[in-house]
Amino acid sequence: MATEIGRRGILAGATLLATPGLVRAQGEAIRIGEINSYTAQPAFLAPYRNAWVLAVEQVNAAGGINGRRLETVFRDDAGRPEDAVRHAGELVNAERVHLLAGGFLSNVGLAIGDFARQNRRLFVASEPLTDALVWAQGNRYTFRLRPSTYMQAAMLVEEAAKLPARRWATVAPNYEYGQSAVRWFKELLTRAKPDVQFVGDQFPALGRIDAGATVQALASTTPDAIFNVTFGADLTNFVRQGNTRGLFERRRVVSVLTGEPEYLLPLGDEAPENWIVTGYPWEDLNTPGHVTFRDAYRQRWNEAPRLGSVVAYDTVSAIAAMLRKTGANTETEGMVEAMRGLSFPTAFGTGDVTFRAVDHQSTLGAYVGRTALRNGRGTMVDWRYADGARYLPADEVVRGLRPQG
């Protein structure tokens, strides 16, 4: 059963199909089972789902895949991996979906990935960042779109190494993502610049930062620069206390994901300036591909896309490209082979990206730039596209990280 937005999307698609002059899709629909933490993380996943619906509508309006329509069955895992596994079973077994997709939280992604391995089903993970998904726990049936924790850290280290700062402090949410990001940042920065020194770490509990005490604890270590991994409500509270207490004055801050509209917009006119961040300059990115995507999204949903929208759109694009490659054949092993080395366009409009055959990670990149205030809200300036392919370890290293066979 399709849920509310899904139903609306299908209806809209049906209206388009009824328009004369368009090719009418024929044959049995190709069904995608999409699992995500919709009720637990609505701020990130509402724009994600909107773009997913848009992308599926566009594929179907263009005649589907070899005449077969795409259909999506959405499921909410409420942030619990065990529920995600239950839904995966239901989608495959009762809803007869041909492949699985989705995942926002890392542990949910890993749980579905392991289900995919055990049950030999294709799983296209869209959002989860954990390196384990394609490396330590990687498997034949799991592919991941977004640049991973390692890649995001590597992109930022490149910029951080150019700074004169020697004394670094870090702050990260107390769970796997925060810990890995800090670990990679330290390791890669020390490799690039052996004389750096890490003078203090803070690990506030996710979603429950005691911002005043955390800011003070960081300030007392007198760092030259700070590496931040907090996001969402923690970031907002951290920035507010840090601004009031002058933590960021005469200090550079390097911060993961903070340039994404999901995290930058809620900060309003208190968005920090001159932080070095990874993110998505949604207003200023004017490649033809992105302008088309942004206009279509705005027309459909009457708001600007977020990074989650790009991720969802690209996931559908990748699935559609893969299905075209198999000739709409939905046999799992064939789809897996088609995914390996698959090239598909991204909504960034920066040319094709590839699912690497070596570890099933896509080469989708991210934008690296500085934050600035414009018209009373945060935005990214001086940004450049960091191509994901450049920020991954050499193939031999990856083979060592990933179980082979």
Place this chain on the structure above:
Amino acid sequence: MEDLLIQALNGLASASSLFLVASGLTVIFGVSRIVNFAHGSFYMLGAYLGWTLVTRLPEGLAGTPFGFWGGVLLAALITGLIGMVVEMLLLRRIYGSPELFQLLATFGVVLVVQDLALMAWGPQDLLGPRAPLLRGSTDLLGLRFPRYELFLICVGPVVLGLLWLLFHRTRWGRLVRAATQDREMVSALGIDQRRLFTGVFFLGSLLAGLGGALQLPRESVNLHMDLAIITEAFVVVVVGGLGSLGGAFLAALLIGELHAFGILILPKITLVLVFLVMAVVLVVRPHGLLGRASAPVRGAAAAPDPPVGPTPRPLVIAGFAALALLIVVPPFLRDYEVSILVDLAVFVLFAASLHFIMGPGGMASFGHAAYFGAGAYGAALLVKHLAAPMGIGLAAAPLAAGLLGLAFGWFCVRLSGVYAAMLTLAFAQIAWSVAFQWVEVTGGDNGILGVWPAAWANTKLVYFYLTLALCLGGTLLLRRVVRAPFGMALRAQRDSTLRAEAIGIDGFRIRWLAFALAAAMAGIAGGLFAYAKGSVFPTYLAISRSVDALLMVLLGGVQTLSGPILGAIGFAGMQEQLMRASDLWRLIMGGVIIALVLFFPQGLAGAVRRLWEGRRA
């Protein structure tokens, strides 16, 4: 040195914020004995309402001190009124239900508020304006300190003082204190309890709303505020001593300061610190810092648990019929439906094990997931580190959980009532944080993958029969134990500790063993669940799973042996269906829970029994 002084001030500011929320909770608990889960929702509502009132001001008022502070106070007032309405429409009708049953109703409110807030204010975090007059910072000892934090440091003691005046200098306050000490006596003296309770709820919710609205200049308003604050508020209330305002203030100070200094030494302690504090305080002082032992209250008019008779004949027949169906039908079902039956069987045993200590044992547990998780991790760790086969994994599950139950239970069963329940929660959270943070062994929050059943049990059907056999066996064993001499002793010490001791029953030993047995059974459920899902995560022993178990038992009815079975099937089945059917599943489920609470105040099984007995009478 300056750094440390400033850090102490940071601790004070957090303590003040915590105290505001906890004060309302402790006042409500003191009088009504309700474990009010919805208190965090009122805190969140206060923040959201404050945000709306302050940011949607008409021209001329926006940005002025009057507009801001007026908005904050109005938000608190509205929240108080909402609390009052909830009390009058919902809680007032179920004061006579078994202990903790009201918790189920307040949980329904939590679910409903979550979806309503999402609909009203949207998913994005909202950042409130800074407070007029208190915007910037002040130089203290050469360091900058936000003025608003200084203001907050003052708010805590001021509110404490005002509440003290209210409770000691007004007639209404004296009545509230009297009701906190002895509810029946106050009622016997002709005081209208209903108005008293409604007033207390208004005050408590108002304080929660004020606490929420006062966070506007400091934190963003978001949909996770309710659950983020509620556990900490409970910890403060319990550490301080239930119903004690001064105790809550002390506890908030203790936790605020320990947290501020703790992160300087051990940054990763943030996850578990409050629970460590609670565990230590409760082990040393079983009634909190300033709490007093009170006579056990089992709901104002609740009858004592009825004695356990033999299983009525129709129930035996129904049980056999259900069993026959469960054996014959699954081969004709699809894999997914069979896997749902596996989940349900697991939850039935899990709920039955909690019911064993809650019903016959008379000890509530807010941390039963610890043993479910211990079973799951016990099996999964053997698989991961020793590549153990499934048989050994499943045997290790009850062993690991039972040992953990022996260890934790030794402390927990010495306490009573909500204190005992909160100590189980503290231990469960400590166990959770071990699973979460000991990454090398447990895999941290990324969990342990690849815990799939052995080849012979790898089809859903075979695994279902295995699960059915073990879960049914476990559940029946627990029923048998309740009727055995051990169970009689357990019920005897529940109903009258003194008399039980007089006839030579060692209450502590009985409770301790019962606790460990329940833990071992929960461990079996956890082990089976791990192999059914193929992976194990810290969420298996998170608070929400403990709460689920509690809800299953309460929904089914604490006073009947079949309660947990019906409750588990009803609760888990409903959640499974609703999550697939609607994005608004929390709203619908919250509404259904509230309706069930109102119509079946004895739980589902209680209602069935009443119907049955009514027909025979």
